[in-house]
Amino acid sequence: MSKDSTLNCASCHNPKFAFADTVAFSIGVGGKLGNRNAPSVLNMKNRPYYFYDGRAASLEEQALMPIANPLEMNLAVADAVDRLNKNKEYLNLFYKVFKQKPTAQNLSAALAAYEETLETVNSKYDDWANDKIKLSPAEERGKTLFTGDKAKCFDCHFGPDFTGDEFKNIGLFNSTFITDSGRYDKTKSIADIGKFKVPGLRNVAVTAPYMHNGIFKTLEEVLHYYNNPNGIFIHPQNIDPALQKPLGLTKREQTDIISFLKTLTDKKYKKNA
Incomplete structure (x- = not known):
């Protein structure tokens, strides 16, 4: 999902550490450092704001921003969608779930749907x-x-x-x-x-x-x-x-x-x- 295909969401949101990172600033494409700590993405369902500055108002809006961020995945969303359309496995999955080929809208919906499953209530x-x-x-x-x-x-x-x-x-x-x-x-x-x-x-x-x-x-x-x-x-x-x-x-x-x-x-x- 990154420009050079070396990173995915879990690169900075490690499932072993409650979907957070273990360093102050995560390393993005080309060794670039992020400018804020990668927070846990657990228990994000129904939050009114996302990111430390609240610049996203929904999980769907939030989901695409790290892909395009030059300090993170540095991949244009249109290019990410194009990759999905060229991948037979993902293409079939999107048709199965959304009844259409991958788009920016259903890509964000898919990522948000997964994040909504990451709720923890067993402490x-x-x-x-x-x-x-x-x-x-x-x-x-x-x-x-x-x-x-x-x-x-x-x-x-x-x-x-x-x-x-x-x-x-x-x-x-x-x-x-x-x-x-x-x-x-x-x-x-x-x-x-x-x-x-x-x-x-x-x-x-x-x-x-x-x-x-x-x-x-x-x-x-x-x-x-x-x-x-x-x-x-x-x-x-x-x-x-x-x-x-x-x-x-x-x-x-x-x-x-x-x-x-x-x-x-x-x-x-x-x-x-």
Whole structure:
């Protein structure tokens, strides 16, 4: 599916790691580096926005963008469709499913249909939510912190997939050495500078590195950052009010939150957690 036929979707969205990548920036055609971390594509069904800046409003719209992106697959969508039409196996499959030859529209529909199957609801947390098990003391403490006023995680990470699908600036923009302006690229609204789509947290323990730029290698680094963003990067611009003051989490409290986050790992990925 790439210009030189060396890459496919799984090249950057590795099924072994909850369909995420294990490096900060994935390598595209010709060795080019992407400019944002490849997120997990699990649990993407019915999301209102896609990509960190929300530039796609549907899975179908999202599906074709990496193909044409010069930093990723660097293949014109028309050329991708032409390849499919020249492949007898794919041609037959498209006629079987769509009753017509491959087009850009049904290619995006096919990719989106597959992505919609990638839902995970078989974690320790799900067993707890269904009254099948109890959480450990550390996990229970972490859950209480996660949903409480001290850690404030639940302010942004709520709902079945632990995301409100909102855009937030968590302090990773200062216009000097952290310069990705995020949602602003789409809206051109000053209020959106440095804002990025809040990701879901299911399987988060196996999708390192973290943030839109892959700047944090571990969940420990993430919690350390959230505990006092201003103590890590100076002069963040437009940071969310909830993060303007240190949270005051102790080391044990941070560890407990991580223990809870690990309960969100689907059992099929547990060995990688």
